[in-house]
Amino acid sequence: MAKLKQIADATNVSVSTVSKVLNGKGRVSEKKRREILKVAKELGYTPDFRARTMAKKTKITTVGLIVPDIINPFFARLTRGVEKACGEDSLVILMDSFRDLHREEKLIRNARFFGVDGIIIGNSRVNDDLVLEVSSYIPVVVFDKDYDHENVVSIILDNFYGAYCATKHLIENGCSNVIHLGGTYELYVSLQRLEGYQAAMKEFSLQPVAYAVGYDEGKGYEYMKRILLSGQKVDGVFCMNDLVAIGALKAVKEFSLRVPGDIAIVGFDDDEQLCEVISPPLSSVHQPVEEMGEVSAKLLLELIKGNKKVRRYIFSPRLVVRQSSLRGKEGTA
Amino acid sequence: MAKLKQIADATNVSVSTVSKVLNGKGRVSEKKRREILKVAKELGYTPDFRARTMAKKTKITTVGLIVPDIINPFFARLTRGVEKACGEDSLVILMDSFRDLHREEKLIRNARFFGVDGIIIGNSRVNDDLVLEVSSYIPVVVFDKDYDHENVVSIILDNFYGAYCATKHLIENGCSNVIHLGGTYELYVSLQRLEGYQAAMKEFSLQPVAYAVGYDEGKGYEYMKRILLSGQKVDGVFCMNDLVAIGALKAVKEFSLRVPGDIAIVGFDDDEQLCEVISPPLSSVHQPVEEMGEVSAKLLLELIKGNKKVRRYIFSPRLVVRQSSLRGKEGTA
DNA sequence: CTGAAAGCGCTAACAC
DNA sequence: GTGTTAGCGCTTTCAG
Numbered sequence A, B: 001m002a003k004l005k006q007i008a009d010a011t012n013v014s015v016s017t018v019s020k021v022l023n024g025k026g027r028v029s030e031k032k033r034r035e036i037l038k039v040a041k042e043l044g045y046t047p048d049f050r051a052r053t054m055a056k057k058t059k060i061t062t063v064g065l066i067v068p069d070i071i072n073p074f075f076a077r078l079t080r081g082v083e084k085a086c087g088e089d090s091l092v093i094l095m096d097s098f099r100d101l102h103r104e105e106k107l108i109r110n111a112r113f114f115g116v117d118g119i120i121i122g123n124s125r126v127n128d129d130l131v132l133e134v135s136s137y138i139p140v141v142v143f144d145k146d147y148d149h150e151n152v153v154s155i156i157l158d159n160f161y162g163a164y165c166a167t168k169h170l171i172e173n174g175c176s177n178v179i180h181l182g183g184t185y186e187l188y189v190s191l192q193r194l195e196g197y198q199a200a201m202k203e204f205s206l207q208p209v210a211y212a213v214g215y216d217e218g219k220g221y222e223y224m225k226r227i228l229l230s231g232q233k234v235d236g237v238f239c240m241n242d243l244v245a246i247g248a249l250k251a252v253k254e255f256s257l258r259v260p261g262d263i264a265i266v267g268f269d270d271d272e273q274l275c276e277v278i279s280p281p282l283s284s285v286h287q288p289v290e291e292m293g294e295v296s297a298k299l300l301l302e303l304i305k306g307n308k309k310v311r312r313y314i315f316s317p318r319l320v321v322r323q324s325s326l327r328g329k330e331g332t333a
Numbered sequence C: 001c002t003g004a005a006a007g008c009g010c011t012a013a014c015a016c
Numbered sequence D: 001g002t003g004t005t006a007g008c009g010c011t012t013t014c015a016g
Helices: A004-011 A015-023 A030-043 A049-055 A072-086 A101-114 A128-135 A158-170 A187-201 A217-229 A242-254 A270-277 A290-303 B004-011 B015-023 B030-043 B050-054 B073-086 B099-114 B127-133 B159-172 B188-203 B216-228 B241-254 B272-276 B289-305
Strands: A061-067 A088-097 A117-123 A138-142 A150-157 A177-181 A209-212 A236-239 A264-269 A283-286 A314-316 A318-320 B060-069 B090-096 B120-123 B140-143 B152-157 B176-182 B209-212 B235-241 B264-269 B283-286 B311-317 B319-320
Touching: A004 A015, A004 A030, A004 B264, A015 A030, A015 B235, A049 A117, A049 B050, A049 B319, A061 A072, A061 A101, A061 A290, A072 A088, A072 B090, A072 B216, A088 A101, A088 A290, A088 B073, A101 A128, A117 A290, A117 B073, A117 B099, A128 A138, A128 A150, A150 B188, A158 A177, A158 A187, A158 A236, A158 A264, A158 A283, A158 A318, A177 A187, A177 A217, A177 A242, A177 B120, A209 B152, A217 A242, A236 A242, A242 A264, A242 A270, A270 B159, A270 B272, A290 B099, A318 B004, B004 B015, B004 B030, B015 B030, B060 B073, B060 B099, B060 B289, B073 B090, B073 B176, B090 B099, B090 B289, B099 B120, B127 B140, B127 B152, B140 B289, B152 B241, B152 B289, B159 B176, B159 B235, B159 B264, B159 B319, B176 B188, B176 B216, B176 B241, B188 B209, B241 B264, B241 B272, B289 B311
Parallel strands: A061 A088, A061 A117, A117 A138, A138 A150, A150 A314, A177 A209, A177 A236, A236 A264, A264 A283, B060 B090, B060 B120, B120 B140, B140 B152, B152 B311, B176 B209, B176 B235, B235 B264, B264 B283
Antiparallel strands: A088 B090, A283 A318, B283 B319
16 A cells, blocks of 8 residues: 555655646656656556545445345346436445344345445335434335435335235236235235235135245245145235245146136246246336435435435335236137 | 544543444443444444555455446456356456556556455456556456466467367358457457457368458458358358347348258357347357456455465357257258 | 543645 | 645544
8 A cells, every 4th residue: 555655755756746647737747757657657556536536536436235135136126327427426335134033134234334425225124213312323215115214215115005906907817716826914015915915815805815935936836835735716816026926836837727718827027038038928016226226326326415205105016917817809718 | 534533522421432333342331332322323433444444454345447448248257257246255446447458558657556455357358567567466367368477367268179160060051151250350359259269260271351340349240241242152151249140140141041951150259148138149259258367266266365366267168059050950041 | 520632544735 | 846834524542
């Protein structure tokens, strides 16, 4: 960590002269200039970012983005949105908690010591107290959970509505025995989706049948298989997310049932890459994740600037219909 | 941006007293302590990270990670590896170039002004001069390209070998008309894979037939369709990447040909999520991306510390065989 | 208990 | 052309 002072001493000039040379400002004799440049290189000088920005009174705002798993397309998209909103003049410090709750809390709690000016927490199961605590130091954006605190804004997806639409769509496509492969209900999001499903079923006077399955393909497969084995009547499945749907799809295929002919399936999240690549392509409830990321960053940036604006921002999902639920003229199989 | 001075003035004490209170050091009368705390909260005081760390002589090293597209699983995995290696004491500033070469160069060039202590460039088609330029200020890690510069380390995957293995595998599984749906050959990686393919074909005295297809599903589909229409003999396809392979797979299915019975297919990259979800599951050449990310960060951190160590690190791919290329006892269809 | 003063590394007037 | 000086905002001796 060479410093200006060192290269100044080595060349018998003052720090300010060195500074001038290195920044190409003011006029310095060609001879000294060369020597200074040379010595600077030899010493491997790199200016201290902090000192420089402090002296120049310029500050780059940095936002901390905490995600549980950057490989998950949902969070990758979220990140993309945040990156977009931050553009050229704000930096984003990415922190992956690797789904380790302990690490996550640590990251959140320490964020301000890392010099971030605000944080976005991309996980709906954060500890409320922690959010409140941190928000007393720096602004915070959280997802899918409502807070009423000065320094935090909530980005919310209308999960109820998404689930409602998906279920209704299945029913209107001729399904009357629509089941729900849901998440674990201690997660708010899962609960909302369950309720949306139930609402649609009731609206059509149908009996809701829901299972607390989980979030991955294996679980979807396992439950669907069990359900089919049990002989239960099923002609439509609304799943917690795309992975569960894919698992269910696999099971259905194994039973030589046709999708959507015998059983129609709808997922949630709409990871396009995934949905479009499988066969049949999977209908899914689309979350405008990228946009959500973008908005969350924008709102955070505003908060950092001191403009307290929105405290809650609600997004609407939309159903993307693909073959897995589209019976068209075939009607019910 | 409240400062210590302000809250000091407001409470008629000195900055140092305020500092002590806010940091819980030294002893200050309960009365003042309370008042200071109160005013600090009112003013929404947040310590200046730069000033603080400078005064404390502590420095958190930060690495800049530049990727062309965080949504692409390859880069998401890379990022994950970097995050892992950085652990608790280094920060990673993520910069997505959105595949905009111009933006990317800007990001790379400006990185050092953002206070990063080193950068990892997750893109093999960087401008050499730029890399050299930047590396004269801060250490740089690049992928799939060999440099011989003091301040840059290259992380390389043996693409030739991967392609060779994939092709050989197809041949040994009974394919004799193996074609290659390759990338565009101005990209070094694509060229290497092409050469690996050719080498394997020659080894078995087979005639290589390669196409410069591109990198996405649409291209794979389009080319494969055209090839099948032309009536050309094909019983094996080695693709540039998984997406191209998926496109090709679609085309093959449309022609009512069986995979792997009539045509066996192998992809590259091994995006597991993708490969395992389609049917039949896709064989693919696996890159240890996450590990590569981890190693690149570790090496960078070493360079930042001033320990010049490795200058080149080569990883070996490995073929993951799934159904799309596994003919087992069936032999050639 | 409290404050003055020095210093972290750098920039930017402003003299000489 | 070049050096001196005064900060940037904070922490930390060290007197009082």
